Structure formats: C-alpha cells, structure tokens
Amino acid sequence: MLARPKNSTLGIILSCAALVAVAGLYAHYDNLLLRRPEIVSGYILLITMLLPSLFGVRKKLSVLPLGTMAFWTRLHVALGFTLLPLYWLHAGASWPDGVYEQALAALFYFVTFSGLVGWLMQSRFPRRLTQTGMEIQFERIPSSVIRCRQQVENMLLEYQRETGNDTLARHYVENLSGYFFRPRFLLNHLLGGELHQFWLRGKFRAINRYLGNDEKPYLEKLQALADEKGIIDFHYTLQGLLKLWLFIHIPAATSLMVLAAWHFAAVHIYSI
Amino acid sequence: MAELASAATLSRPQRWDSPFDPNLTPGDVEKLLRIPEIAAIDEERFPRSLPLRGVLGNDCRLVRRQSGEIIIRADDYGNSAFLLISGLARVVLPPGIPIEQLGRQETVTKSLWESFSQLWKNSSVKESRDISRYQQQAKITGEENRVSVDTLGTVIIDQGEVNGPNLKSLLPQLHTVPLPQGSLFGEIAALRREPRSATIVADENCLLLEIRWQGLRDIRKYDPGWRNIIDQSYRKNTLLTHLREHELFAGISEDALQRIADCTLFETFGSFEWFSDFQRDGTDSVNIDQEPLVAAEGDYSDGLLLIAAGFGRVSVKTGNGRRTLTYLRSGDYFGIDELMANWETGEDISLTCSLHATGYLDVLRVPGYALAEISEQISQLTPTNFRALAAKPFSEADDLLDWAVSERFINGTQAMLIDLDKCVRCDDCVSACSRAHDGNPRFLRHGKVLGKWMIANACMHCSDPVCLIGCPTGAIHRMAEQGVVTINDDSCIGCGVCANSCPYSNIRLVEINDKKGRAVLDPATQLPIMKATKCDLCVEQPGGPSCVRACPADAMRRIDFHDMDMVTGQ
Numbered sequence: 001m002l003a004r005p006k007n008s009t010l011g012i013i014l015s016c017a018a019l020v021a022v023a024g025l026y027a028h029y030d031n032l033l034l035r036r037p038e039i040v041s042g043y044i045l046l047i048t049m050l051l052p053s054l055f056g057v058r059k060k061l062s063v064l065p066l067g068t069m070a071f072w073t074r075l076h077v078a079l080g081f082t083l084l085p086l087y088w089l090h091a092g093a094s095w096p097d098g099v100y101e102q103a104l105a106a107l108f109y110f111v112t113f114s115g116l117v118g119w120l121m122q123s124r125f126p127r128r129l130t131q132t133g134m135e136i137q138f139e140r141i142p143s144s145v146i147r148c149r150q151q152v153e154n155m156l157l158e159y160q161r162e163t164g165n166d167t168l169a170r171h172y173v174e175n176l177s178g179y180f181f182r183p184r185f186l187l188n189h190l191l192g193g194e195l196h197q198f199w200l201r202g203k204f205r206a207i208n209r210y211l212g213n214d215e216k217p218y219l220e221k222l223q224a225l226a227d228e229k230g231i232i233d234f235h236y237t238l239q240g241l242l243k244l245w246l247f248i249h250i251p252a253a254t255s256l257m258v259l260a261a262w263h264f265a266a267v268h269i270y271s272i
Numbered sequence: 273m274a275e276l277a278s279a280a281t282l283s284r285p286q287r288w289d290s291p292f293d294p295n296l297t298p299g300d301v302e303k304l305l306r307i308p309e310i311a312a313i314d315e316e317r318f319p320r321s322l323p324l325r326g327v328l329g330n331d332c333r334l335v336r337r338q339s340g341e342i343i344i345r346a347d348d349y350g351n352s353a354f355l356l357i358s359g360l361a362r363v364v365l366p367p368g369i370p371i372e373q374l375g376r377q378e379t380v381t382k383s384l385w386e387s388f389s390q391l392w393k394n395s396s397v398k399e400s401r402d403i404s405r406y407q408q409q410a411k412i413t414g415e416e417n418r419v420s421v422d423t424l425g426t427v428i429i430d431q432g433e434v435n436g437p438n439l440k441s442l443l444p445q446l447h448t449v450p451l452p453q454g455s456l457f458g459e460i461a462a463l464r465r466e467p468r469s470a471t472i473v474a475d476e477n478c479l480l481l482e483i484r485w486q487g488l489r490d491i492r493k494y495d496p497g498w499r500n501i502i503d504q505s506y507r508k509n510t511l512l513t514h515l516r517e518h519e520l521f522a523g524i525s526e527d528a529l530q531r532i533a534d535c536t537l538f539e540t541f542g543s544f545e546w547f548s549d550f551q552r553d554g555t556d557s558v559n560i561d562q563e564p565l566v567a568a569e570g571d572y573s574d575g576l577l578l579i580a581a582g583f584g585r586v587s588v589k590t591g592n593g594r595r596t597l598t599y600l601r602s603g604d605y606f607g608i609d610e611l612m613a614n615w616e617t618g619e620d621i622s623l624t625c626s627l628h629a630t631g632y633l634d635v636l637r638v639p640g641y642a643l644a645e646i647s648e649q650i651s652q653l654t655p656t657n658f659r660a661l662a663a664k665p666f667s668e669a670d671d672l673l674d675w676a677v678s679e680r681f682i683n684g685t686q687a688m689l690i691d692l693d694k695c696v697r698c699d700d701c702v703s704a705c706s707r708a709h710d711g712n713p714r715f716l717r718h719g720k721v722l723g724k725w726m727i728a729n730a731c732m733h734c735s736d737p738v739c740l741i742g743c744p745t746g747a748i749h750r751m752a753e754q755g756v757v758t759i760n761d762d763s764c765i766g767c768g769v770c771a772n773s774c775p776y777s778n779i780r781l782v783e784i785n786d787k788k789g790r791a792v793l794d795p796a797t798q799l800p801i802m803k804a805t806k807c808d809l810c811v812e813q814p815g816g817p818s819c820v821r822a823c824p825a826d827a828m829r830r831i832d833f834h835d836m837d838m839v840t841g842q
Contacts, residue, residue: 062704062822063387065815069700070826122696122825130692130724137718138697239697 009074016082019048020089027089041090046264048086052079053257056250080115083108104263107256114249121245125238128192132231138239141232148229149180152222159218168218171207176222180229189237196230280786282403282801284794290747290763292352292484293333301329307481309355309454317494324491331487337361337474340440344458346471352484353459359478361455362448364471366517369439369446381814394711397789399782401803405762439473450475459502460513462488466581466602469513486743511538514580514636520605520650528646537637541566542582546631547738547775559678560587560594563628566606566635570622573610575639579603582633582736585677586625588662596674597625597661599682601735601834609655611640615647624659630677631736668723669836675722676833680775684732685755686809686830688715688819693724694827704822705807714807715778715819730819731778731807733757739770739779748804751811758808766802779806 023044030037055076058066087108096105129135136144156169178184179200188195204223211219304310305328315324334357337343343354343361346368382390439446451457451472461468462485483491492499511533515521521529541564566584567577579600586606587594600606606627613621643650664670676682699717706713715730737757740748747764750757759770759779771779783800784792792801809830810817820828 059700059822060391060707061388062700062818063390063708063810063813063815064384065821068821068826069824073824126695126697126825126827127693127724129697135692135718135721135726242696242698 008071009078012075012078016078019044020082020085023086023089038090041086042264042267045083045086045090046260048079048083049257049260052076052083053253077115077119080112080119084112100259100263104256104259107252107259111249111252111256114245114252118245118249121238121242125242129235129238132234134228134231134235136232136235138235138243141236141239144232145180145183145229148225148232152180152225155218155221155225159215163212163215163218165212165215167210168207168215168222171203172222175203175206176226179226183233183236185230185233186237189234190241196233200226200230279791279793280403280788281795282406282792284765284796284799284801289765291330292482292487296329296333298325298329301325304328304332304334304481307355307357309456310481312497313491313495314497318490319494322490322494324494327487327490331484331490333482335480335482337478337480339474339476339478340443341474342439343472343474343478343480344461344468344470346468352482353462353488354457354472355481355483356451356453356455356457357479357481358453359474359476360453361451361457361472361478362443362446362475363451363457364473365447365449366522367447369442369471369473380812382812384814387814390707390710394707395787396711397785397787399712399784399803399805400710400787400789401761401784401792403784403786403792443473443475448473448475456501456505459488459505463492463502469517485740511536511636514578518578518603520576520578524646524649528649532638532642532646535639535642537639538580539566539635539637540632541629541635542632547773560585560596560628563630564633566627566629566633567623569624569626572620573607573614573623573640575637576608576611576643577606577627578636578638579605580634580636583630583677583682584633584635585628585630586658587628588625588659590662594626595662595670596677597658598673599630599677599833600627601682605656606658609657609659611643612655614640615644625662630682631680672722672725673833673836679720679727681727681732682833683734683736685735685832686731686733686817687833688719688728688730688732688807689829689831690717690726690728691724691827691829692721692726694825695726695823696825696827698824700822700824701819701828704818705810708810708813708818709808712782712805714805729776729778731757731774731809732776733807733809739774741773743770754809754811756809756811757806758811759804759806761803764803766804768802768804770804779804781805 023041027037027041030040052075055072058072059069062069091101091105096102152172156172160166160169185193185196185199200223204219204226208216208219305325310328313324318324318327335354337359346364457472458468460466462483488502492502512529515529515533515536521532524532563585569587569589579602581602584600584604584606586597586600588597589595606625607623610621610623613619681687702713702715702717705715715728717728719726719728733756737750739757740750743749747760747762748757748770749760766781768781771777771781781802782805784803786792793799794801807817810819815821817830820830
C-alpha cells in the first residue's frame with residue numbers, strides 16, 4: 001500500500017506542475033507572436049536550476065529555522081523532475097549541434113540521471129539495510145571487518161588447540177581468508193543476489209565431510225561469522241553507494257551551473 | 273614531556289569548588305548554625321570527610337523575599353528546598369495563579385544572526401573551552417560578601433534577585449494556606465526530581481534558607497531529626513497535593529478530600545535507585561517477571577490506585593506470557609473499571625489486568641468505600657478500558673511498546689527515535705548537532721534497535737532524570753522553564769557521576785582543550801580535565817533541535833512514548 005503523500009509534498013508537486021504549465025503556455029504565446037520564447041524559457045530554466053542548488057546552502061545552515069531538510073529534499077527532488085520538461089521547452093528534445101551545447105546537454109542529462117538514481121537509492125536502500133537486522137556505521141566498517149577476522153582466527157587457533165586437527169584452519173587459509181580480508185560480492189549485494197550465500201555454502205559443504213563431530217561446532221561458528229561478514233559487506237556496498245553518489249552528483253551539478261552561467265553570459269553578450 | 277610542556281594547566285575541580293553561594297564565608301556558616309532548626313542538627317553524626325559546616329557552606333544560601341514575591345512556582349523544576357526562617361509564606365491552591373502573573377523568565381536563545389555566525393565562529397579545536405572563565409569563577413569565592421544579621425539574630429545575604437511580579441494585591445483573591453515560620457518546603461521536588469507541585473508566595477517579608485538537594489540529601493542521611501521531618505512532610509504533602517491536583521478530585525471539597533487522604537495508603541514499589549540494578553543487569557531489557565507486582569490480575573479490587581510518581585506497566589496474561597497493554601505514569605490511575613462495575617452490579621468483580629512497578633512506583637491507594645461515598649461528586653470518572661486494549665490484534669506497536677517499557681525508554685520525554693526504513697545514513701543529523709555545539713556533536717547515531725526503530729544515544733530528557741542524582745556540584749540540572757536537562761559547564765568537575773548514573777549511556781566525558789588547542793591538564797596529576805557533555809535539545813538555538821530539522825528523509829523524531837500515535841507517525 002502506498003503511503004499517503006504529505007500535504008507539503010502535494011503542494012510542491014502541484015506548484016511544479018503549475019510552473020511547467022505557465023512556462024509552456026508563455027512559450028507557446030511567444031511563439032505565436034513570432035517572439036523568441038527561448039529567452040523567457042531560458043530564464044525560467046536558470047532560476048529553476050538555481051533553486052535546487054540552495055539545498056546545499058540550507059544544509060550548512062542547519063541551526064537556522066528555515067524549514068526542515070525533509071521539506072527541502074522534497075522540493076529539491078520535485079524541482080529536479082520539473083527541470084526536464086523545462087529544459088525540453090527551452091532547448092528542444094533533440095540533441096544539440098554545437099560542442100558547447102552538447103556538453104551542456106550531456107551534463108544536464110547526467111545530473112538529472114544521477115539525481116534520479118540517487119533518489120531511487122535513497123528510497124530503496126534504507127529498507128534493505130534495515131532488513132539485515134544489523135546496524136553498522138559506515139566509518140566503523142573497516143574495524144568491524146578486522147574484528148570479524150580476528151574472531152575467526154582466534155576461534156581457529158582454539159579449534160587447533162582443542163581438537164588437535166588443522167583441517168578447518170587449512171581450509172580457511174586456502175579458501176576463506178580472502179573473503180574475510182576485504183569486502184566481497186559488492187555487485188551481487190547491490191543487485192540483491194544470494195551469490196555470496198551460495199559461494200559460502202559450497203565452501204562449507206566441501207569441508208564438512210572431513211570434519212569429526214568435535215570439529216563441527218567450530219564450522220558452525222565459522223559459518224555464523226561468515227554470515228556476519230556478508231552483512232557487513234552488504235552495508236559497505238549500499239552505504240558506500242549512498243555516500244559515493246553525492247560525490248558524483250554534486251560536482252556534476254556544480255559544473256552544469258558553471259556552464260549554464262557561461263551560456264547565459266554568452267547569450268546576453270552576443271545574441272540579445 | 274614536550275606535550276606536557278605545551279599543555280595548559282588547571283587545578284582539578286573539587287567537591288567544594290562550586291558553592292551554592294560563593295559569597296558565604298566560614299564566619300557566615302557559624303551564624304547559620306544559630307538558626308534553631310539547624311542548631312538541632314547533631315554535627316557529630318556527620319563524617320569527617322563531609323562535615324555539616326561543609327554542607328552548609330557549600331549547599332546553602334540565604335534568600336529574602338519581599339511580601340508578595342514568589343518563592344517557588346508551580347511546575348518549575350527545582351533542585352533545592354527552603355526553610356522558612358522568618359516571615360509568613362502562603363501555598364497557592366488550585367486553580368492557582370494565572371500563568372501570565374507567574375513572571376516566568378524567557379529562555380535566552382540566540383538571535384538569528386548569532387545562530388548564523390556560528391558557521392564561521394565555531395572553533396576548529398575539538399571541545400575547546402575558554403579556561404579563564406573557570407579561573408574567574410574560582411576567584412569569586414574570595415570576595416567580600418553582603419552578609420548582615422537581622423533582629424532575630426539570623427544571617428541575611430541580600431541576593432538582589434528579582435523573582436517575577438509582586439502578587440501582594442492578588443494574594444487575597446487566591447485560595448491559599450499559610451506556611452508558618454520553621455516550615456520546610458520544596459523538598460519533594462528537590463529529592464524526587466519532580467516539578468514543583470505548588471506556587472508559594474511570601475505573604476510577609478520572608479527570610480529563607482535555600483538548601484540545594486545535594487545538601488538536603490546529606491543532612492537527611494546523617495541527621496535523624498531532619499530525616500523524620502522530611503519524610504513526614506513528604507508523605508503528607510505528596511498525598512494531599514496529589515489528591516488535590518488530580519483531575520478526578522477537581523470538584524471535591526477540602527473536607528471530603530481530607531477524609532479521603534485520611535484513609536488513603538501511600539505505597540512505594542521497586543527501588544528509587546532502580547537505574548543501578550538496570551545497569552548491573554547489562555544490556556538485556558528487564559523482564560516483566562522481574563518487576564515488583566503492585567496489583568495482580570484476578571485479585572479483589574479494593575480501591576483505586578493513583579500513580580504519584582514513577583512508572584507502572586499494565587499487562588494481561590496472554591498464552592504463556594504477559595502482554596503489555598500500556599504503561600502508567602504520574603497522574604494516571606488503575607482499577608477504576610472494576611470499581612465502577614462493582615458499583616453498577618453490586619458484585620465483586622476482580623481485577624482484569626495486572627500492574628507492575630517499572631523501576632520504582634509511588635502509588636496512592638484510595639479505598640473503594642471512600643471513593644463510593646463521593647462517587648456522585650467526582651467530575652471525570654471515566655473508565656480506562658485497559659481490557660479493550662487486550663482485544664486488539666497483535667501488532668508491531670505492541671512489540672514497540674513492550675520494548676520501550678522493558679528498556680525504560682518510557683522515562684524519556686525527548687527520546688531520539690530513528691525510523692531506519694527511512695534513514696539514509698547520511699549523518700546530517702550529527703553534523704547539524706556539531707554545528708550547533710561549537711563543532712562538537714552531542715549524540716551518537718547509534719543505539720538499541722527493534723525492527724526498523726532505533727533509539728539513538730541522545731539524552732532523552734527523562735521525566736525521572738537519574739543522572740541528577742549524586743552530582744556533587746549541581747552542574748547537571750533541569751532548566752526551570754523548558755524541563756530540559758542540561759549541564760552547566762562552568763560548575764562541572766568532570767567526576768563522571770552523571771555519566772555513570774545514566775542508564776542509557778547518553779552522557780559522555782570529554783577531555784577539554786583551551787582555545788589554542790592545547791590539552792588542559794591538572795597540574796597536580798598531569799591528567800586531563802574532563803567535562804560531561806550531552807544533548808541539550810539545542811535550547812540556545814532559535815529553531816529547537818537541529819538534528820530533527822537536518823534529517824533529509826524525515827526519519828528522526830524526538831518522542832515521548834506515552835503518545836504512541838506520535839511514535840508510529842500516525
């Protein structure tokens with residue numbers, strides 16, 4: 001069941017729709033009068049592009065009562081979507097000819113696309129992270145991996161001491177140490193696959209037949225720690241993307257604003 | 273050694289470093305000992321490490337109130353009791369003084385500009401402090417005071433305080449009871465960490481000895497006479513005040529109320545120091561079977577239970593366990609449904625739910641026969657319908673409530689609840705908190721998790737703030753107006769008592785640096801000077817808690833579990 005949208009969200013969506021409609025009508029009217037509709041639509045587009053960039057400023061001013069960031073996020077997303085029809089209204093839906101315009105168009109589509117991807121990730125990933133049943137801060141992931149590996153190695157030392165065998169320890173060194181050493185199966189975690197589980201089951205099945213009854217509890221402990229490592233990797237993948245995405249979207253959006261400003265200046269100097 | 277050479281130094285703060293009145297000299301303490309009520313205290317009973325004179329010098333001050341001035345205000349959080357040395361005061365009974373006449377002080381919040389300028393004024397040094405401020409405070413103790421002796425032979429210190437408007441002209445119109453000379457009041461709020469239950473106004477010019485709760489605690493501990501007075505006064509005042517202020521008895525006459533008070537039993541369940549057991553039990557939540565039973569399902573309903581303080585869990589037997597239906601806190605009541613059914617049917621109907629003490633619970637047991645006599649006069653006798661809650665289908669909200677009660681999160685009035693299904697783990701909340709506190713975050717986005725809910729390690733501003741217990745200087749306190757639990761950095765000696773007392777690990781001790789980034793050390797031990805820090809709900813910021821406002825996903829709320837709709841966002 002879909003959650004009922006908040007009143008503010010509804011207001012933002014309606015306002016954005018109204019903005020597109022007004023811009024469209026104005027451009028159409030200008031066109032009929034044989035004026036240059038791209039001037040007005042360009043101004044609307046530029047102003048609408050500036051508004052989402054205020055999001056970053058608002059973030060820095062968190063101590064001031066300027067509305068909640070949740071509201072600003074909704075506004076940012078809605079304006080991001082609004083920019084697409086406004087851009088088409090201004091530049092047309094076809095790919096431009098000039099190199100500069102092509103760069104501008106490419107950046108515009110890239111920023112829009114990266115924004116859409118980010119929005120989808122922010123909508124979907126939190127729930128998937130929660131469903132792991134484990135909460136871990138991104139900055140603590142490296143130390144968690146080390147802790148996990150140390151637990152495994154301490155457990156295997158105890159195993160050797162208690163059972164007098166080295167089968168499981170050898171198996172760990174030959175096949176599993178890499179798994180515990182660094183994040184693994186990142187793409188599969190992103191896509192929601194179970195490849196790491198399948199891979200681990202194969203590794204444990206392979207060794208199970210060589211273990212005695214006194215050794216099997218150690219295998220179970222190893223499996224539990226391997227599962228925990230899988231969850232840490234899952235968090236690393238999804239939380240990492242949630243952070244990495246901003247390092248792509250923000251520089252691209254900044255570059256777009258710089259190109260747009262130059263475009264604005266060039267049009268005013270040479271064309272109007 | 274090079275590091276030590278470059279470090280700033282500061283003498284390690286001590287128990288007596290932050291006296292209640294820095295102007296009080298040893299000579300003044302001698303004069304205080306001539307006050308009859310103080311003279312009755314046996315000094316010999318006090319240990320050498322904590323002498324009565326030390327307590328008086330450190331934890332007491334004399335204050336004067338002119339006729340018509342407010343001494344204490346209802347609903348304020350106060351950490352001190354008052355002994356009326358001379359003059360006459362009056363307790364204002366409900367409906368009380370209009371709030372606009374109470375002269376409440378406005379919160380000092382930063383202006384928009386001050387708030388904005390934090391962007392560049394925030395220190396780049398972590399936990400930096402202007403240590404000259406502490407040194408300046410220490411110098412104050414050596415200054416001349418304004419002590420004199422009045423005609424009664426008692427000591428007067430003119431505090432020169434303004435305590436709200438003068439109510440002299442309003443006083444005759446109010447419903448009041450007199451408080452004679454020698455009365456001790458405010459001790460319930462001081463010792464039980466509750467808001468003041470009534471406003472007290474000076475009818476004549478009054479001289480009062482104000483004793484902060486640390487001193488009151490010590491005097492009560494070592495002197496049996498004061499212990500007896502405080503305990504008797506506590507019982508008497510708690511009982512009558514709670515009955516008088518309870519919504520059930522709003523229209524009841526004083527005589528009828530007195531008759532009810534005469535037959536009402538005051539019962540305490542659990543431990544006032546509940547947090548010690550809670551911490552000792554480790555991270556596991558408290559099982560309902562471990563909680564003291566107050567009233568058992570199936571037992572004869574002999575009266576109404578009014579919750580005076582603490583928390584109680586209402587539950588019913590479900591399968592082989594117990595289902596938590598709700599929890600009760602001060603002002604709530606239990607057993608009314610069965611009593612009403614008894615009156616209607618004339619049959620003995622037993623209790624349909626159980627009540628357990630969660631931590632500690634103070635209960636007023638009003639006998640059913642006494643209540644039956646005045647049932648016609650009781651204005652708002654509404655059933656609680658706990659049993660109807662048991663008929664609801666099992667849901668996640670049940671689980672959440674049970675968890676909140678077992679983990680004692682119900683104690684919080686501003687618990688930081690994060691919906692992990694929405695949280696994008698961006699830590700903007702932490703960054704915002706840091707920006708609001710000179711570059712130092714005051715909470716961790718980390719805590720206990722149940723399903724999609726996390727209660728983060730941020731101060732919950734508890735209704736029973738156990739962190740206040742044991743603070744030797746009173747640095748951690750409730751702000752009078754907002755009820756926000758805050759730490760006065762100037763008087764904090766970094767002893768860690770509050771951090772150790774907090775059952776939720778929400779107070780942190782930090783090593784301080786001076787403005788240049790040098791570690792501040794105690795010259796005697798060369799160990800760092802520590803200060804306790806915690807969430808102050810951004811009380812100085814113009815827009816309230818920055819963390820909530822900074823959340824881009826609307827995942828965070830500051831909540832009170834009593835409002836489950838708010839908790840679940842419905």
